[in-house]
Amino acid sequence: MKVCVNGYGTIGKRVADAVAMHPKMQLIGISKYTPDNHAKMAERLGYGIYVPAEKTADFEKKGIKVGGTVEEMIKACDIVVDASADGKGAANRALYEKLGKPAIFQGGEDDSIGKSFNARSNFDAARNEKFIRVVSCNTTSFCRVLKPLQERFKIKRVNGFLIRRGADPDDVKGSQINSIDWKANSHHSHDVNTIIDVPMTSLAFKAPHTLAHVNSLYIHFDGEPSKEEIIKVLKAENRVIVAKADSTSQIIEVARDLGLKRYDLYMPVMISNSVMAEGNTVFFSIVVPQESVVVAENIDAIVAQGGLMAKEESMRVTEKILGMDRIKKDVETVLG
Amino acid sequence: MKVCVNGYGTIGKRVADAVAMHPKMQLIGISKYTPDNHAKMAERLGYGIYVPAEKTADFEKKGIKVGGTVEEMIKACDIVVDASADGKGAANRALYEKLGKPAIFQGGEDDSIGKSFNARSNFDAARNEKFIRVVSCNTTSFCRVLKPLQERFKIKRVNGFLIRRGADPDDVKGSQINSIDWKANSHHSHDVNTIIDVPMTSLAFKAPHTLAHVNSLYIHFDGEPSKEEIIKVLKAENRVIVAKADSTSQIIEVARDLGLKRYDLYMPVMISNSVMAEGNTVFFSIVVPQESVVVAENIDAIVAQGGLMAKEESMRVTEKILGMDRIKKDVETVLG
Numbered sequence: 137m138k139v140c141v142n143g144y145g146t147i148g149k150r151v152a153d154a155v156a157m158h159p160k161m162q163l164i165g166i167s168k169y170t171p172d173n174h175a176k177m178a179e180r181l182g183y184g185i186y187v188p189a190e191k192t193a194d195f196e197k198k199g200i201k202v203g204g205t206v207e208e209m210i211k212a213c214d215i216v217v218d219a220s221a222d223g224k225g226a227a228n229r230a231l232y233e234k235l236g237k238p239a240i241f242q243g244g245e246d247d248s249i250g251k252s253f254n255a256r257s258n259f260d261a262a263r264n265e266k267f268i269r270v271v272s273c274n275t276t277s278f279c280r281v282l283k284p285l286q287e288r289f290k291i292k293r294v295n296g297f298l299i300r301r302g303a304d305p306d307d308v309k310g311s312q313i314n315s316i317d318w319k320a321n322s323h324h325s326h327d328v329n330t331i332i333d334v335p336m337t338s339l340a341f342k343a344p345h346t347l348a349h350v351n352s353l354y355i356h357f358d359g360e361p362s363k364e365e366i367i368k369v370l371k372a373e374n375r376v377i378v379a380k381a382d383s384t385s386q387i388i389e390v391a392r393d394l395g396l397k398r399y400d401l402y403m404p405v406m407i408s409n410s411v412m413a414e415g416n417t418v419f420f421s422i423v424v425p426q427e428s429v430v431v432a433e434n435i436d437a438i439v440a441q442g443g444l445m446a447k448e449e450s451m452r453v454t455e456k457i458l459g460m461d462r463i464k465k466d467v468e469t470v471l472g
Numbered sequence: 473m474k475v476c477v478n479g480y481g482t483i484g485k486r487v488a489d490a491v492a493m494h495p496k497m498q499l500i501g502i503s504k505y506t507p508d509n510h511a512k513m514a515e516r517l518g519y520g521i522y523v524p525a526e527k528t529a530d531f532e533k534k535g536i537k538v539g540g541t542v543e544e545m546i547k548a549c550d551i552v553v554d555a556s557a558d559g560k561g562a563a564n565r566a567l568y569e570k571l572g573k574p575a576i577f578q579g580g581e582d583d584s585i586g587k588s589f590n591a592r593s594n595f596d597a598a599r600n601e602k603f604i605r606v607v608s609c610n611t612t613s614f615c616r617v618l619k620p621l622q623e624r625f626k627i628k629r630v631n632g633f634l635i636r637r638g639a640d641p642d643d644v645k646g647s648q649i650n651s652i653d654w655k656a657n658s659h660h661s662h663d664v665n666t667i668i669d670v671p672m673t674s675l676a677f678k679a680p681h682t683l684a685h686v687n688s689l690y691i692h693f694d695g696e697p698s699k700e701e702i703i704k705v706l707k708a709e710n711r712v713i714v715a716k717a718d719s720t721s722q723i724i725e726v727a728r729d730l731g732l733k734r735y736d737l738y739m740p741v742m743i744s745n746s747v748m749a750e751g752n753t754v755f756f757s758i759v760v761p762q763e764s765v766v767v768a769e770n771i772d773a774i775v776a777q778g779g780l781m782a783k784e785e786s787m788r789v790t791e792k793i794l795g796m797d798r799i800k801k802d803v804e805t806v807l808g
Contacts, residue, residue, distance in 0.1 A: 149729065173722070176806045177729050306725035308718070314650055382644070386509070389642035393485065393513050397731035470512045 137442050140164040140186070140213040142206065142228060144174055146304050146427050147242055148219030150400065151434045152183055155217070157457045158435060160444050164213045167206045171198040184209070210235050215438055218242065225249055229267065238265075240437045243272030243327065243430065252330035254279040255436035255454075256375060259447040262440035270437055273429040274298060274349055275327040277404035277422055280375050281353070282332055288369050290358040292416075296324055296338035297352040301426055305346045316343045347384040349424040351404075357416045366418055370406045374455055375432065376422075377405040377464050379471035387423055390470050394463070400428035402458050405467065432458060473778050476500040476522070476549040478542065478564060480510055482640050482763050483578055484555030486736065487770045488519055491553070493793045494771060496780050500549045503542045507534040520545070546571050551774055554578065561585055565603065574601075576773045579608030579663065579766065588666035590615040591772035591790075592711060595783040598776035606773055609765040610634060610685055611663040613740035613758055616711050617689070618668055624705050626694035628752075632660055632674035635686045637762055643682075653678050683720040685760040687740075693752045702754055706742045710791055711768065712758075713741040713800050715807035723759055726806050730799070736764035738794050741803065768794060 137160055141152045144166045156163045165184030168175040171194050178185055179200055186209035187195050187202050195202045203209070210216055210231065215238050218225045222244030229249060232239045241249050250267030252258075257279045262268050271279070278296065285291060303311030322340035329336065371378040381387050391399040402425070410421040432454045439450040455461055473496055477488045480502045492499045501520030504511040507530050514521055515536055522545035523531050523538050531538045539545070546552055546567065551574050554561045558580030565585060568575045577585050586603030588594075593615045598604050607615070614632065621627060639647030658676035665672065707714040717723050727735040738761070746757040768790045775786040791797055 173726065173806050176808065177726065180802060180806055181729075305728075306721045308721055385642045385644055390509065390513065392641075392734040393517075395733035398728040399735070466516060470509050470516055472512070 137161050137215060137438060137444060138164050138213040139215055139217060139438060140209045141166045141217045141219055142210070143218060143220035143224070144168055144178060145219060145221070147430060147434070148217070149174070149178070150398070150428055150431045151217050151219060153181075154431050154435050154454075154457055155438075156183070159453065161438065165203050165209050167209060168195070171195040171200050175200050207231070207235070210237055213237065215239065215441060217434055217438070238441055239267055240434055240441070241267065241269045243270060243275060245269055247327065247330050252327065253433060253437050253440070254283070254331050255433050255447070255451055256280050256373075257283045257331050259436060259440050259450070262437055263443055265441060268437045268441055270430050270433045271327050271331065272324070273424055273426045274300070274324050274351060275331075276430050276433055277351065277424045278324065278328050278353070279331050280373065280404060281370060281406065281422060282328065282334060284369050284373050285355065285366070286332065286334060289361050291334050291355055292358050293356040294325075294334055294336040295354040296336065298322065298324060298338060298340040299350045300340055300342045301346050301349055302342055302344045303346055304427060311344070312342070313344050316341055318342070345384065347388045349426055350384060350421060351424055352410075352419065352421040355418050357418065360416050361413070361418060363411045363413045363418070366411060366413070366420065367408050371468075374451070374464065375403050375460065377401065377403045377467050378408050379405050379467055380409045381405065381407055381423070381471050384423055387467075387471070390467055394466055396463065398427070400431075401425045401463060401467070402428045402432055402460050403464065404429060432460065473497050473551060473774060473780060474500050474549040475551055475553060475774060476545045477502045477553045477555055478546070479554060479556035479560070480504055480514060481555060481557070483766060483770070484553070485510070485514075486734070486764055486767045487553050487555060489517075490767050490771050490790075490793055491774075492519070495789065497774065501539050501545050503545060504531070507531040507536050511536050543567070543571070546573055549573065551575065551777060553770055553774070574777055575603055576770055576777070577603065577605045579606060579611060581605055583663065583666050588663065589769060589773050589776070590619070590667050591769050591783070591787055592616050592709075593619045593667050595772060595776050595786070598773055599779055601777060604773045604777055606766050606769045607663050607667065608660070609760055609762045610636070610660050610687060612766050612769055613687065613760045614660065614664050614689070615667050616709065616740060617706060617742065617758060618664065618670060620705050620709050621691065621702070622668065622670060625697050627670050627691055628694050629692040630661075630670055630672040631690040632672065633688045634658065634660060634674060634676040636676055636678045637682050637685055638678055638680040639682055640763060641682045647680070648678070649680050651680070681720065683724045685762050686720060686757060687760055688746075688755065688757040691754050693754065696752050697749070697754060699747045699749045699754070702747060702749070702756065703744050707804075710787070710800065711739050711796065713737065713739050713803050714744050715741050715803055716745045717741065717743055717759070717807050720759055723803075723807070726803055730802055732799065734763070737761045737799060737803070738764045738768055738796050739800065740765060768796065
C-alpha cells in the first residue's frame with residue numbers, strides 16, 4: 137500500500153515514521169509548505185519531500201531536495217493521510233476526490249468529512265470507506281476506555297471532565313501562560329457518540345502545561361462494579377496503560393528514562409490510584425499524551441480502508457511497530 | 473575501573489547510563505534511599521541497587537531486588553560518582569575518605585570539596601586528585617565556550633546573564649509558576665574562575681520553564697573579532713552545538729525528532745542568530761540543556777582521575793559513547 141502524508145506537523149511526522157516501519161506499507165513521501173527546519177528533519181530521516189509547484193525554488197534555495205509537487209505525491213499513492221492543520225482537510229478533500237484517492241483525516245475536522253474511526257471500537261466500519269476520520273486524541277482515549285467497559289458492564293451515563301494541555305511542547309504561540317479557559321458541552325462527548333452509543337456530556341478546561349491532557353470520567357453504571365473490576369478490565373486492554381502516578385511529569389519522565397522516541401507513549405494512562413467507586417458511580421482519570429495517541433489509529437485506518445488485514449492482526453502489527461506492548465509492560469512495571 | 477553512582481537523580485541516572493556504556497568502566501551499581509519508581513526503573517535497566525542497611529526490608533517489600541548496602545557498594549568500587557542532592561556531598565566525603573575511595577562530586581557542592589573540573593579546560597589537573605568537582609551545567613557550558621575563545625582572542629572582561637529554568641521537567645515542587653527571581657553576583661562567574669582565569673561577573677534570573685537555561689554573554693575583547701570568527705571558533709568545538717533557533721522548545725523538539733534518549737543533547741547550543749558584534753564587544757546566547765550537559769565531564773573526570781587515557785582520547789571516547797558527534801552534526805544540519 138503506497139501511502140503519503142499530507143501535512144508534516146505533530147501528527148504527520150509521527151504517522152510518517154510509523155508508515156515507514158509498517159511491513160505492508162511504503163511511504164511515498166510527505167508534503168511541506170515551508171522550507172523550514174522541519175523540512176530539513178524530514179530530509180535527515182530520509183523521507184521524500186513534496187511541495188507546491190510554485191515553492192520548489194524556495195526549497196532548493198535552502199538546499200532541501202524536492203521529490204516533486206504535492207499533487208504528484210498524491211497521484212503516486214494509494215491512500216493519503218491528511219495531517220494538515222485543523223479545518224484544512226475539508227479543502228484538501230476536493231483534491232483527493234478529483235484524483236480519486238481515499239484519505240484518512242484527523243479529529244480536528246468536522247465529523248461530516250468521513251467515517252469516524254477508532255480501531256478498538258469500529259475497525260470494520262472503515263472497510264472501503266472513501267474518507268475516514270480518526271477522532272482526536274481525547275476522543276480516541278475515551279473510546280479505548282469506554283468500549284471495553286461498555287462490553288463488560290451496562291453504562292447508563294458518562295460525564296467527562298477534561299483538563300487539556302495549553303499547547304504542544306514545540307508550540308511557541310497560541311497558548312496561554314496564566315489562565316484557564318473552559319467549554320461546556322465540548323465536542324468530545326459528541327465525537328465519542330459518532331463511534332460509541334453511550335449517553336455522555338463533557339466539559340473541557342485548558343490549562344498552561346504541555347505534557348498531556350488529564351481527563352476524568354464519572355461513569356454511572358446500571359450495577360455496582362468495584363474499583364478492582366474496572367482496573368482489571370482496562371489492564372487487559374493492549375492500548376491502555378494502567379499505572380499509579382501523581383503527576384503528568386512523573387509519567388513523561390518514565391517515558392524519557394525508557395528512551396522512547398519523542399517520549400511518545402501512544403496510549404492513555406489510566407491512573408489506578410484515582411479510581412473512586414461509590415454505589416453505581418465510578419470516577420477515574422486518564423492521562424492522554426496528546427501528540428502520539430492517534431498514531432496507531434491512523435495506521436489501522438489505512439489497513440482497514442484497504443482491507444489489508446483483519447482487525448486483530450492489524451492492531452497487533454501496529455502495536456508491534458510502535459512498541460506499544462513493551463511500553464505498556466514497562467510503564468506498568470515501573471509505575472506499578 | 474569499577475564505578476558506582478551514589479544518588480540516582482537527574483545527573484546520577486544519566487551518568488550511570490554512560491558508565492555502563494564505557495569500554496574501560498564497569499558499573500557496580502547505584503544507590504537508592506527510597507523504594508520508589510526510580511528504583512524500579514533502575515532495576516528495569518539492569519543496574520544493581522544498593523540501599524541503606526536499615527531500608528533493605530522496605531525495598532524487598534516492594535519487590536525490588538537489593539544488591540547490598542551503600543557501604544558495600546562503595547567498598548566494591550574504585551571510584552564513586554557522588555550525584556546526591558546539592559550540599560549532601562560534603563557529608564558523603566567523610567565516608568569516602570574513611571573507605572579510602574576517590575570521588576567525583578557535582579557543581580551543587582561548595583568548591584572547597586575538590587578540584588573543579590572541565591574536560592576541555594583542565595583535564596590534566598584532575599590526575600590523581602582524590603576529590604574532583606564537576607562544575608554545574610551552566611559553568612561547564614561557559615567553560616566550553618570561553619576556553620576556546622580565550623585561546624584564540626584576548627578577552628578583557630565577561631558579563632554573564634542567565635535565565636535559568638525554574639525546575640527540571642520531572643520536578644513537581646520547589647519551582648515558581650508565575651514569578652521571575654534574580655541573583656546579582658551569582659556563583660557562576662566565581663565557578664568559572666575556579667577553572668579559567670578571566671575577569672567575569674554574572675547575574676542570574678530564574679523563570680518558569682523547564683526545558684533549558686538560556687544564558688547570554690557580553691564579552692569585551694582586546695581587539696575586534698567579527699561575528700563570523702566567533703561562530704567559526706565555536707563551531708570547531710566538539711562539545712558546543714552552533715545553531716540557528718528562536719526558542720528553547722524548537723531546539724528540544726529537534727532532539728525529540730532525532731529520537732535522543734530523554735531528549736538529551738549533552739551540549740550547550742550557541743545561537744548563531746543571537747550574535748551581535750560592536751567594536752570590541754560581542755554578545756551571544758547559549759541554550760543549556762541543564763539535565764545532560766555535565767554527563768560527559770563526569771565520565772572524563774573518572775578517566776582523568778584514574779589516568780585511564782590521555783585527554784584527547786578520553787574526550788573522543790566519551791563523545792562517541794554519548795553520540796555527541798552525531799548529535800552535533802544532526803542539530804547543526806537541521807537548524808543550519
